[in-house]
Amino acid sequence: MKRPTTGRSRHSGGPNVGRPGFAWALPATVFFALFAIVPLIGVAVMSFTSWSGLGSPEFNGLDNWNKLLGDKVMMQSLWLSALLTVLGVVIQTPLSILLGVWAAGQQKNRAVLSAIYFIPLLLSSAAVSVLWRALLDPNFGIPGQLAGIFGGDGNLLGSQAGAIAVLTFVGAWQFTPLHTLLYQGAARSVPPVLYQAAEIDGAGTMRKFFSITLPQLRNTIVTSGILMVVGGLTTFDTVLILTKGGPGTDTTITPYYMYRKAFQSFDFGVGSAIALVLVVIATAISLIMVRATGYDKMNSAQEGI
Amino acid sequence: MSNTSRWLKRAVAASAVLALGVTLSACSGAGGSTANSNRPENVIHVAVYGDAGNTVEQAMVDKFNATSKVQVILDRIPGANYQQKLQTIISTDAAPDVFFNWGGGSIQPFVKANLLLPLTDMIKTDPALESSFLPSVFNAAAIDGVPYGIPMRGTQPVILFNNKQVLTDAGITAPKTWDDLLASVKVLTAKGITPIALGGADQWPTLMWFEYLFDRVAGPDLLTKAIGGDTTVWDSADGKAALTKLKTLIDAGAFGTNFDSVSFVDGGSPALLRTGKAAFELMGSWEYSTQQTADKAWTETNLGYTGFPSIADGKGDGADLVGNTNNYYSVIKATRYPDTARDFLKLMYSDEFVQAQLGIGNLPTTTTTEKFLDQAADPAYATFQFNLVKDAPAFQLSWDQAYPQSASADMKTAVSQFFTGKLDVAGFISAMQAL
Known part of the structure; x- marks a missing residue:
């Protein structure tokens, strides 16, 4: 007769309960180091060199950085990135909270409608951009055919404001479903007992939404906010396909400008410097967001229940 | 775990995620030795812009391979971003021996980096490599007077x-x-x-x-x-x-x-x-x-x-x-078989090549093109174009390719x-x- 081995499991009590050792993190760490940290160091080094892809990179000190500092397009691109990010957050957050809370209901029609609504999420950004580019063609697309509504010549991508509006709209069309999904899950996990208690106290729908649902979604709002901000700062494919950074350089956001410098002009030094700027800015912003919202304390939303 | 180290981890993680996308592609293909002993034996690779015109190029390669000991392998590089892909591989051992280009500025950086073979010696051995083509077209692939490209396809x-x-x-x-x-x-x-x-x-x-x-x-x-x-x-x-x-x-x-x-x-x-x-x-x-x-x-x-x-x-x-004055084939310096490359390039002024190109709507710029114009896909259009090119005192290469x-x-x-x-x-x- 065999007795269950108990030797090891005995030691697993105490303060370390359920916390596996470092070995568990090893595969991910190695992967990370190889494909993230090492290339990052490579980019940092390359930002001090001049390299066209031919021959060997040559160190040129701070040349790339000086060039960037005096580059109007670069400075403009940072503002454009910020603007597109802010517009994305401001438009997508309320939409996806409302939709998510609505979709959290158990009714059949809601399940069907939200399933349909999630379809954009299944499409790649490239496909989405190609689709919208065709739909927005000024002569043969929707604006051309419905000139009465869109007015003028249907040239939606021909002005800076128009192009930014299109990018924001397409971004919202594509990513609101993802955030809706987050909010739907979060809204479903709000304990019903809270609503029941509120109903006994006589709270109406609005009151329940603002006093229970929203506060309970706080962590999700932060998660989705960070996703939106980091996603917004690194937007690339929609710009590449829809506007090519144009008209002129009017929608050349920082990641697109990096691509243009590195892969169209073969100036990998300046491209790397732009990449590094992006890394620093996005890291700083997500750290500030995590800190400012107290998300890093990882407190449960259900504390005190 | 202390708050600071958690912070640090997060910072590293966040930067790493962002850097990943940026750098994976930027870091490839640095350096690489170009000694020809590292290059494949008994084959030369010919890289072309991949499109409908490849049928003619494949036919030429098949014809050449039938009699040659060193075989030619045609690598069709899908058209979009051809120049970028070329620039990534040309200084490595994977570089094609012969490659498609637009002459002018499209090969100038490679000439500066000392990667291309001046065709002067080939032309000395076989003067028809130069004299078979319209001079204004042939010269658009010369850098500082040294020829680096043989016209192929059409103008x-x-x-x-x-x-x-x-x-x-x-x-x-x-x-x-x-x-x-x-x-x-x-x-x-x-x-x-x-x-x-x-x-x-x-x-x-x-x-x-x-x-x-x-x-x-x-x-x-x-x-x-x-x-x-x-x-x-x-x-x-x-x-x-x-x-x-x-x-x-x-x-x-x-x-x-x-x-x-x-x-x-x-x-x-x-x-x-x-x-x-x-x-x-x-x-x-x-x-x-x-x-x-x-x-x-x-x-x-x-x-x-x-x-x-x-x-x-x-x-x-x-x-x-x-x-586009024309498309050209250029040869890299590191090639193991320059003589094979030369023999392959001779096909570019053969009657068979000219006729095949005309058949698919291209307009080759050999001196013999004129007599085959009636075999073109659309003779009237081909003749119109050929006369434009023949009568032009100057043929400026598109600025984006000249630069x-x-x-x-x-x-x-x-x-x-x-x-x-x-x-x-x-x-x-x-x-x-x-x-």
Whole structure:
């Protein structure tokens, strides 16, 4: 007769309960180091060199950085990135909270409608951009055919404001479903007992939404906010396909400008410097967001229940 | 765990995620030795721009392999971003021995990096490698007088296409002079037709207007000087006059208002011409096959074509051309079998090659082309093009290919901003001087 081995499991009590050792993190760490940290160091080094892809990179000190500092397009691109990010957050957050809370209901029609609504999420950004580019063609697309509504010549991508509006709209069309999904899950996990208690106290729908649902979604709002901000700062494919950074350089956001410098002009030094700027800015912003919202304390939303 | 170390981990993690996408591609293909002992044995690789024209290239390779000990392998590189892919591999051991290019600025960085084989010795052994081609075409792949490319495929001049039906309805004929063009624009805008279709979203179709205007007004020397480093020519009286003329055309509404969102690649501007919403389009000779694919019957009856109008008081000849002078094969220095490469290149002036290229609608620039013109896919169009090229005193390579690739993005931005009015004459001049 065999007795269950108990030797090891005995030691697993105490303060370390359920916390596996470092070995568990090893595969991910190695992967990370190889494909993230090492290339990052490579980019940092390359930002001090001049390299066209031919021959060997040559160190040129701070040349790339000086060039960037005096580059109007670069400075403009940072503002454009910020603007597109802010517009994305401001438009997508309320939409996806409302939709998510609505979709959290158990009714059949809601399940069907939200399933349909999630379809954009299944499409790649490239496909989405190609689709919208065709739909927005000024002569043969929707604006051309419905000139009465869109007015003028249907040239939606021909002005800076128009192009930014299109990018924001397409971004919202594509990513609101993802955030809706987050909010739907979060809204479903709000304990019903809270609503029941509120109903006994006589709270109406609005009151329940603002006093229970929203506060309970706080962590999700932060998660989705960070996703939106980091996603917004690194937007690339929609710009590449829809506007090519144009008209002129009017929608050349920082990641697109990096691509243009590195892969169209073969100036990998300046491209790397732009990449590094992006890394620093996005890291700083997500750290500030995590800190400012107290998300890093990882407190449960259900504390005190 | 302390708060600080958690912070640090997060910081590292966040930066790493961002850097991943950026760097994976940027870091590939550095250095690499080019000693030919590292290269494959008994084969040479020939890289070509992958498209419908590959059938002829494959046929040539098959023919060559039937008799050669060293075999040729044709690598078809899908067309989009060909230049970028080439630049990534050309300094590595995986570089093709022979590769497709556009001559001029497209190979200049490789020549500077000492990667290409000067073809002088090959031509000494076999003078027909030079003498079989039209000189203006052959010379467009010479850098500082040293030949680096053998013409292959065909020439692609930029031509002013028109919709014959629209012109007839408007009671006008294809313009012979700049003033004719301005008059036609006036008639067409009054009728509510966009005079000229322009795929402004692609930017390179916009560039074609600059290429012709500068050639007609300032003559072909201006660009040669500018590329040579004398950027003051942009600021010359001729340069300004060309820009002013172009500005007049834009302000007259010749391109409509929404050209910025129209793309040639997506089929937008060719459709404008075909459906009669526009009367003209300035485009490379491939417009013909583009229209033919879309509507064969319409193309045969309604697609008109003429050379670019002449400008009376300009320095450039009214018969000058711009466009893709030709495509070329160049050979890398590291190749293990230069003699095989030479023998393969000899096929590029064979009768069989010329006939096959004509059959698929390309226009080769050998001295023998003329006698096979009646075998072309469309003899009238082929003859028209061939005469344009033969009679042209100068054939300017498209600016984006004459300049090194590194200047191309900024040039195209300046060009499109001038058309939308964001850059004025002075602004455009300083943008070109900064290239």
